[in-house]
Amino acid sequence: MDTSTFFRDLPALFAGEPATSDPIDPRWSALCDEVAGYTAPNELAVLNHAAATMPADEAYLEVGTFKGRSICAAVQGNDDKTFAAMENFMEFGMAGELARRELMTNLETHAGEADVTLLEGDCFKLMVRPGALDRPVGVYFYDGEHTLLSHYLALAAVEPLLADEALVLIDDASWPVVQKAHRLFLKRHPGWQIVEQWDAAHADDPRWANGLHALTFRRRPGSAKRLSRQDEMLRRYQTTVQDRLNAAMWKAVGVVPGPITAVAKVLLGRSRQIGDDGVKSDGQKSTDQH
Numbered sequence: 537m538d539t540s541t542f543f544r545d546l547p548a549l550f551a552g553e554p555a556t557s558d559p560i561d562p563r564w565s566a567l568c569d570e571v572a573g574y575t576a577p578n579e580l581a582v583l584n585h586a587a588a589t590m591p592a593d594e595a596y597l598e599v600g601t602f603k604g605r606s607i608c609a610a611v612q613g614n615d616d617k618t619f620a621a622m623e624n625f626m627e628f629g630m631a632g633e634l635a636r637r638e639l640m641t642n643l644e645t646h647a648g649e650a651d652v653t654l655l656e657g658d659c660f661k662l663m664v665r666p667g668a669l670d671r672p673v674g675v676y677f678y679d680g681e682h683t684l685l686s687h688y689l690a691l692a693a694v695e696p697l698l699a700d701e702a703l704v705l706i707d708d709a710s711w712p713v714v715q716k717a718h719r720l721f722l723k724r725h726p727g728w729q730i731v732e733q734w735d736a737a738h739a740d741d742p743r744w745a746n747g748l749h750a751l752t753f754r755r756r757p758g759s760a761k762r763l764s765r766q767d768e769m770l771r772r773y774q775t776t777v778q779d780r781l782n783a784a785m786w787k788a789v790g791v792v793p794g795p796i797t798a799v800a801k802v803l804l805g806r807s808r809q810i811g812d813d814g815v816k817s818d819g820q821k822s823t824d825q826h
C-alpha cells in the first residue's frame with residue numbers, strides 16, 4: 537500500500553479542512569441514513585479512499601462490522617478489491633442471529649458486487665489462524681472492543697498479517713484509552729508511526745464520531761512476522777479470560793440494564809472522555825440513528 541499517495545490525495549475528498557468540513561461526495565452521509573452504525577460521514581470518506589488506493593493484490597481488513605455501515609462505505613466503487621470483515625456479534629447485547637441477518641441484508645443492498653468475506657468470531661483468535669487471509673493486509677480498520685488491552689492487541693495481533701507497507705485506521709481514537717494503548721504499543725514496536733489524527737471536536741462529533749487516527753506500518757527488513765512472547769501471552773489472556781468476562785458482562789446488560797450500565801459508565805467514563813465532554817449515559821455513540 538502506497539500510504540504517501542493515500543495521504544497526498546485525501547484533502548481532495550473534502551470541501552475544506554478535513555477536520556472542519558464535510559466530504560464532497562454526498563454518498564457518505566446518505567449511507568449513514570440508510571445503514572445503522574457508529575461511524576460518521578468523514579470517516580466513511582476516508583475508509584473508501586483507503587480501499588481505492590490499496591492495490592488489488594492486498595486485502596482490506598475490518599474488525600468490528602456491526603450492521604455493516606463502515607464496510608459498505610469502504611467497498612463502494614472497489615469491486616476489484618478483496619475485503620474481510622471480522623465480527624463476533626457480541627457487543628450491545630446483540631442477538632447474534634438478528635444482527636447477522638441485518639448485516640447480510642445491508643451487504644446485499646449496498647455491497648452486492650463487492651468481494652467481502654465475513655469472518656465470524658473473536659478477531660484476536662481469527663487473526664492468528666493460519667491462512668485466515670490469502671494476501672497481505674494493505675488497509676486495516678479497527679472498530680472492535682475499546683479497552684486498553686484490546687486496542688494494544690488490535691495493533692499487535694495484526695502486525696504479522698500486514699503488508700510491508702500498510703495503512704492502519706483506528707476508530708474512537710480521540711478517547712484517552714485508545715491513545716494510551718497506542719503510546720504503549722509504539723514504544724515497544726518499531727516501524728509504526730501516527731500520521732494523521734482526525735479528532736472529534738466533542739463526543740459523537742457528526743463528522744468524525746469519536747475520532748479516527750491514521751497510522752502507517754513499514755516492516756523492518758528481516759523482522760519476524762509473529763507476535764513477541766509477551767504479546768502472545770497478552771493475546772492468550774484476552775482470548776481465554778477477558779473474552780469470557782466480556783461475554784458475561786454483555787449478557788448481564790441484556791438482563792439487568794440499569795445497574796450494570798451504571799457500573800460500566802463509572803468504569804469507562806474517564807477513559808472515553810473527549811476534551812471537556814462527558815460520555816453519553818449508556819457509554820455508547822449516538823451516531824446509531826436506528
Ligand SMILES: C[S@@+](CC[C@H](N)C(=O)[O-])C[C@H]1O[C@@H](n2cnc3c(N)ncnc32)[C@H](O)[C@@H]1O
Pocket residue numbers: 572573574575599600601602603604605606607622623624625626627657658659660679680681
Ligand atoms: C462500534 S461497533 C462497529 C461499528 C461499525 N464499524 C459501523 O461502522 O457501524 C463494534 C463492533 O465490534 C464487535 N467486536 C467487539 N469485539 C470484537 C472482537 N474481539 N472480535 C470481533 N468483533 C468484535 C462488536 O460485536 C460490535 O459489533
